[in-house]
Amino acid sequence: MARVYNWQLGREMSYWYPESRPKRQFAAVFDTNKCIACQTCTMACKTTWTSGGGRSTCSGTTSRPSPTASTRWLRRQAARHARRPVLGRRRVRGQTIFESAPAGERVLGWRPEEQDYAYPNVGEDDCAGQVEKGAAFVEPHMNWFFYLARICNHCTYPACLASCPRGSIYKRPEDGIVLVDQGRCRGYQECVKGCPYKKVFFNPMTGTSEKCIACFPKIEQGSSRSASSTASARSAWRGSSREARSGAPGQPHRLPGARAQDRAAPVPAVRPGAERLLHPADPRAARVKVRALHDGAWVAFRLEWRDASKDELFGPSQFSDAAAVQVPRDPNTDPSPMMGQPGSPVRILYWKAAWQTADMLAALHPNKPPTDYPFEGDRPCASRADWS
């Protein structure tokens, strides 16, 4: 792991990639004094970007805290911390999620399940304590109520980026926006597990993870994000941290730490090669019986192994059974049996049980009514069967 400077904690920390910062850093500002949890920003994001099937849980912007969702997520995250960083101090002794990751993990995280996404607004208006009638706001804070907009923060040191074993997530050098390469992602859901804000979502229709793209097509055209341009009472605003620091019109607040953050932000330079393995001696390891035959043109392998459960779906925290056959590509090479090595490639035949499931959404949610999309013609991406 590399040593990088954490401008929020005011100290160096360990991270999976060396320090390197973008020219500008995307930032979004939400004025919590104005936010009324109208969800207009949520709906703007949903209607602009997530109209495809399999994206019912995807939301670039949500506003809460909610006992069942965000605060529960935070509690789960906190419970996994051996020692939590103490906010409000310039220098802290706590560990970050990278430093406190258990053996075999890159980030201390947890993977939300279907239930965690099921009731996004339940408890949103529940206050955690009582406030006296007629009470006025005084310092220090008494129990008080506000909505906290939750978005992908396009972090300086993204946990999703650090989690991805394929290097499918990258931070753009021009504006710091963090994106999932939809061509490289193979749906391992490590990023979903690693993100402490739970702002990466697995799409069971495409088998890949997706996240907030900070409306980069709009930004590249010089216009505003969907959530920012539609938010009620102008409670949301976006731009780079340089603009926030300089005090853009109508913005009373400046981003804390913007000056330090502007210095740079990380871009992947190396790809960690750690592979997490179940040791062959582990009693849970499968014993595979293999047979093969050929007709001179094709070769077929028949693999048979005992598996107590049939897992043929993928969804949030659901993974599919799979199998693979690997051979060296060239006869004169002796590649590593662990996916080859540079200069000695291997060819891999890969089967996944989920790929035999015709309609993943219907299989995941058998009682879900069909979704009507307000587009002309065929329903776009309503089911995987529509795509073939």
Added chain:
Amino acid sequence: LELSYAPARNVHNPNFRGTTDAPVFVGEAEMFGSLTAVEEAQADGRGEYNDGKWRVVLAAPIAMLGTAARVGRESKVAFAVWEGRAQNAGGRKMRAEQWTKFVIE
């Protein structure tokens, strides 16, 4: 329009499979994290789950497996299995520790 809302399909990510696609794909790798689909590769297969066992057939043209796999030539083969219930994915898997001798007679 449907492609706009399925970016992984739009960029031909092999992880997306249509209902008429075979549940098997051919890839090539040179190290961890480098698995890439072999363009235009043919492959076929099917898995059946019965009596607590998976029986899976994976098939491909011999030529698709590279020049190492030829009738009459000795080569090597290795296997891996992923258990969904144990949240196996990517490098989290059960795999053969060594190559196994492989001859297409």
